[in-house]
Amino acid sequence: TTERTLFLIKPDAMQRGLAGEIIARLERRGLKIVGMKLLRVTRELAERHYAEHVGKPFFPGLVEFITSAPVIAIAWEGQDAIKVVRATIGATNPVEAASGTVRADFGLDKGRNLVHASDGPESATRELALFFAPDELLSWDRDV
């Protein structure tokens, strides 16, 4: 099934100049960008996006981190896009991420883990709506 998923290039990846490299890996797999923007995540957006983590010990640090520099938000579309993006970026903890994944190749820290990707169809719908207005998502055909 064709799916859309929300993807974030987090402040650590932006600070380290890894955005292009990370986008290239997903683009080359055949996924299609249907939405993209650079933004500074506000505290309010962070609290909505990470609502399920409110109250956890790492939550204050997570908000501090995600608001510390601009992020790139991308809506990816493609066959099984949710799974494909998560497989390409690897496990949340870079130490446990499979080799060849974004997090294993560039990361080491569970908090500063470079990227975020929706974990299922429901969170994809919810998270896409937080970051993109409907008219900011464009349908188009990739020929390859």
Ligand code: CMP
């Ligand atoms: P992400 O995929 O953006 O979703 C929730 C984030 O919380 C996760 O990536 C991690 O960056 C962060 N996170 C999860 N567990 C921990 C933890 N134990 N310590 C710090 N950050 C965490």
